[in-house]
Amino acid sequence: MSRNDVLVTVDWVQENLGQPGIVFVEVDEDTSAYDGGHIEGAVKLDWKKDLQDPLRRDYLDKTAFEALLSSRGIANDDTVVLYGGNNNWFAAYAYWYFKIYGHGDVKLMDGGRKKWELDGRPLSKDAVDRPATQYSASEPDLSIRAFRDEVVAAIGSKNLVDVRSPDEFSGKILAPAHLPQEQSQRAGHVPTAINIPWSKAANEDGTFKSDEQLAALYGEQGFDDSKETIAYCRIGERSSHTWFVLSELLGKKNVKNYDGSWVEYGSLVGVPIEK
């Protein structure tokens, strides 16, 4: 696995629009972005409406994921290229999700929607209708997903990477600052976690930093290559971005994303918290 296997440039995307066997997928929380203009031919996935179980706090089960991808016209042998707003946070979450269910060839568009827009590249408002498929997913690969008990057990033994902003890590604020600061959970972080904000891995235009810069970043912040790793944020999408960097770009082994993240951990009764 290397950068070229998992990341494509905006130029590559523009050159490959309309190519059979490649499906472009925009992933946002707020689909008004997609509806206001999207990459030509791209289908949309709504992070909340499409990718979350409608009742429990969890992602879709295998059957529901198969139904979703089939309805969007995505086939098992398609190359899926994901992109989105928020510096690809939700696209990275979807990448991790497609990996959980064993999709063969999935990539991120480097820089996401922001890079595309800042370059002034064309957006289309045309409705996209792909013929339905019969998608077949694998059983979920839990080797890349961490659950709460594992996080508690990892205190003091694994790399716990808190990718939120320093002010969230220290407990000064409880959510990224574009959201109201009214949350029920306690503020702070998991003891022994190191704070390496996701944003340190990205350039201002949303593209990822170079492999050399990324390797230096985690090394400097005390990341121990000999240990297993769990990344978390508030709800698991920014930590998907870091999971992508660690696992897919830098090729580190045994990296898990804790999608329960601070919303879950900070609400657990009796677990240790540091501020």
Next chain:
Amino acid sequence: MCGAPKQGGSLAGIDLSTQTVIQGSVWHDGAPVAGAYVRLLDGTDEFTAEVVTSPEGEFRFFAAPGEWKLRALAPAGKGQRVLEAETGLNETTVVLE
């Protein structure tokens, strides 16, 4: 949810006795800029949040009292502003150069 709510508009439902709201608009050549990327950086210049301006060029953050930096990025240019926020409403403007 980490996606930003709709930018700008009414402050209804926002408790200004507890929230530290930083809001304003991005301007260039005497007109508001829609679709600009505005990020909020903390006192150490670290990224805290980013939103895209509304059709009226507006942005809004929910922060905490203290010093913050706003950086705006759009095809038309870049702009920056430092401000000291207090609990309640803090309004400002970022001009692109």
